[in-house]
Amino acid sequence: MQLFNKLLKKLIRTGRGRRSFLMASIGLSIAMLLILAAVQIQENYHELLYSKSNQDSVANFLVLNKELTDRNLGATALERAEITGLRNQSFVESVGILTASRFKASIQSRSDRFPFFTDIAFESVPKEFLDVNSKEWKWEPGEFFVPIIAPNMFLDFYNFQFSFSQNLPQLTQEIVKMIGFTVNVYDAQGKATSFTGRVVGFSDRISSLLVPQEFMDWANGQFAQSGEAKPSRVIVRTKDPGNPELVQYLQQNGLTTDADKTRFSRYRQVVTIVVRIAWITGVVMFAFAMLVFTLFIQLTIASSKDDISLLIGLGTSPRQLQRFLMRQFFPANIWIICVALLAIGVLQYLLHGWLVPQHVFIKPIPSPVLLVAAVLVLLVIWLVNLVTIKNYTRQVI
């Protein structure tokens, strides 16, 4: 077979139009690079959004409230329809209502060595939205002990600002959890009911003092100074806080949240545009490269028309001829794809090295999806080559 192919090579000269072949190869290389880079960027971005090393548990929960302006002062309650609308959005996984206390309350120290007293307000949230897992997080009517979850930032504020200015000792989370205090709840007439309270956990997610939902519902029923109140804050669980649709929805409905959590949205739009441009350019160049390759195959077959016709006349099977021609044209494509893959591999490695110091983690090697994409593109090229070769050899035969 080797000798047969050697003789065929002498007869069917693929050397004609070398320059156009070279140009098409360069075009295809750039097209491959763009298409595969688009796939890899998409993969990297996906990894940034959803991988464990990058995922920020705070960012997956957003506390939303109406943007406070001069016009809606005192009217920031969320209507039922607004909450239902939010719940129906594709980017929202679940919505929890933050219930605010509608009674006056205070906490005070039970120790003379460490005296404190402060008025306070509580909030509660359904358990599944909490980032604290404590066995003590429960309450039922008649119980004297009320567990409390405090925002982590409160403790940071105390440890790194307040304690210095007041010459007080710094406190670890564990120490704070051991300090018991009295929780006073006042009814409309100012009569206090006392409970014992203790911090059982710290939350990064919600920046208010939390009590169990059961306690809040009971206490609001018992001590509320006004009737039924509408919620003014909700907590939303979302897969991707950087989703531009989410940001757009919030803007359209006058809702606001921690802007830091949705900052990814802008980056993401830029990435989407870059990926889209790479895709379109890559695909257009790919189509042109395929066209030039097709013309090149056509030219080769046409310029060897008489020899091919005689080869067939002498008994060469069309399949033998097609296999030979495929072997002439196709391997170049494998090389091109390999070079493009290698280039993406190097770029990915460099990008990984560049991003690590910035605490952004992407894999140092390209994604397996990239290989799948490369194989798919190769399959398309193989099909285009095969169909072209079959069509044109059939015309000569």
Added chain:
Amino acid sequence: MRISFTNIIPLPLRDRLTQRSSDIWNTTLTLEQGEWVKIKAPSGTGKTTLIHIVYRLRQDYEGKIYFDDDAIDSMKDESIAGIRQQKMAIVFQDLRLFPQLSCRENIQLKRVMQDPVYAEPMIDTMAEALGVSHIMEQKAGICSYGEQQRVAIIRSLMQPFEWLVMDEPFSHLDQVNTAKAVQLITTECKKRNAGLLITDLEEDNHFTYTRQLQL
């Protein structure tokens, strides 16, 4: 392989051929495997046309030709290639060598197109037998017609076959060289128990024909 003809008439010659009688055109004829058949005909009566129809190089005819039970006009290109590689060898009247290849390469091409039946040295043995050893490395295009004719004969003998089809194969050979070629062809056909289908202008006694037909 049996070759059967059923009322074959090439379309371009239809008017002329229906005016006269023929052993092949517009009649039924079966050539059995192993027969040595001579077809004699004057110029312009369709010898080359017949050879090309049998080899399925042209299909502008009426009637049917069968290889065993298969009508050749409905055979796929791949099957025809299989027959040309394994069952039917040919020497064209116009020889059809690749002028840009050497004589050796022309022969090699046919030798290695399928699983070879002969090792490479057989090329030299046959070239020696036909007196063309000295031109083996020359480009076929610059060889004399007589030399090319002998190269074409060697090429046809390099493959397996059940039928050897030859169209005026000795037209440019002298008596001595014709005798050498006849001897080589006879040996090779007998080795394979193959049939022979040869066309020529005149009567001859080159081979022991089992049948002589008038076109």
